[in-house]
Amino acid sequence: MALTLTVQPLAPALGAQVRDIDLSEPLSGETVAAIRAAWLDHLVLVFRNQQLSDAALVAFSRRFGDLDTVPGWEPYSPAGFPEVLTISNVTEGETSIGVLGDGEAAWHSDMTYLDAPPPASILYSLEVPAEGGDTCYMSMYAALEALPDDLRRQIAGKTLNHDSSYDSSGRLRAARDHVRDVSAAPGARHPIICAHRETGRAALYLGRRLNAYVVGESVADSEALLDRLWAHCDQEKFTYRHRWQPGDLLMWDNRCTMHRRDPFDPAARRVMHRTQIKGDATILAASI
Numbered sequence: 001m002a003l004t005l006t007v008q009p010l011a012p013a014l015g016a017q018v019r020d021i022d023l024s025e026p027l028s029g030e031t032v033a034a035i036r037a038a039w040l041d042h043l044v045l046v047f048r049n050q051q052l053s054d055a056a057l058v059a060f061s062r063r064f065g066d067l068d069t070v071p072g073w074e075p076y077s078p079a080g081f082p083e084v085l086t087i088s089n090v091t092e093g094e095t096s097i098g099v100l101g102d103g104e105a106a107w108h109s110d111m112t113y114l115d116a117p118p119p120a121s122i123l124y125s126l127e128v129p130a131e132g133g134d135t136c137y138m139s140m141y142a143a144l145e146a147l148p149d150d151l152r153r154q155i156a157g158k159t160l161n162h163d164s165s166y167d168s169s170g171r172l173r174a175a176r177d178h179v180r181d182v183s184a185a186p187g188a189r190h191p192i193i194c195a196h197r198e199t200g201r202a203a204l205y206l207g208r209r210l211n212a213y214v215v216g217e218s219v220a221d222s223e224a225l226l227d228r229l230w231a232h233c234d235q236e237k238f239t240y241r242h243r244w245q246p247g248d249l250l251m252w253d254n255r256c257t258m259h260r261r262d263p264f265d266p267a268a269r270r271v272m273h274r275t276q277i278k279g280d281a282t283i284l285a286a287s288i
């Protein structure tokens with residue numbers, strides 16, 4: 001008998017809550033397959049009221065692929081768990097306990113400056129502010145489906161350079177120079193309209209706005225095109241807003257969503273543990 005998960009959609013465009021499941025327990029292959037299918041359908045899955053050790057978070061995450069570590073961020077992993085990254089604004093003395101504490105406020109997909117970006121990210125909340133700090137997610141399937149025809153024609157078959165010079169908080173990465181000409185920025189090139197490797201569905205694939213460049217266009221034309229695309233995406237109907245509670249675990253598809261975070265009181269504590277599935281494939285162009 002096929003296993004049925006209790007999956008409740010949270011917004012028209014994307015997001016669903018999976019109920020009645022304890023992720024600290026070992027999961028059967030059938031359950032993992034059902035979670036995977038729900039994740040491909042809903043793009044962002046929400047599991048509430050979980051109590052996960054780092055070992056349990058890693059064990060759950062590994063059911064969906066090999067896990068990434070982020071070079072340079074080793075000091076922000078809990079002892080013994082290099083696959084777990086602490087995301088926090090909290091400092092102990094002079095030392096931050098995590099990364100990206102007050103960053104990631106603008107829409108983006110994770111690490112699209114790589115040739116094979118991570119397909120999935122998993123974020124588990126330990127401490128959250130009473131107010132603010134919501135994370136919003138956007139369906140890039142929905143954003144593409146609603147794209148005006150003239151704009152779709154302008155980007156058909158085009159490639160975008162995803163700059164690798166800065167991290168999500170706008171800081172220059174090691175061994176990188178400031179970008180003075182976006183058309184010469186380092187990074188990875190991906191199709192603007194991609195085909196999801198597992199669902200086959202077409203999605204807009206934008207990465208982030210900063211220093212993006214439509215390959216082959218003049219910088220002025222690329223900027224104008226990207227401004228129109230990003231303005232189009234800025235519509236609530238493409239989004240789901242997540243208000244965090246401690247014990248929430250969110251798992252999102254990085255290939256067909258973007259996310260951003262609301263501001264919050266810097267004096268409040270926000271502590272999350274993240275894992276990321278290692279990318280093993282390039283981004284396919286959609287045949288349109």
Ligand SMILES: [Fe+2]
Pocket residue numbers: 104108109110168259
């Ligand atoms: Fe992110």
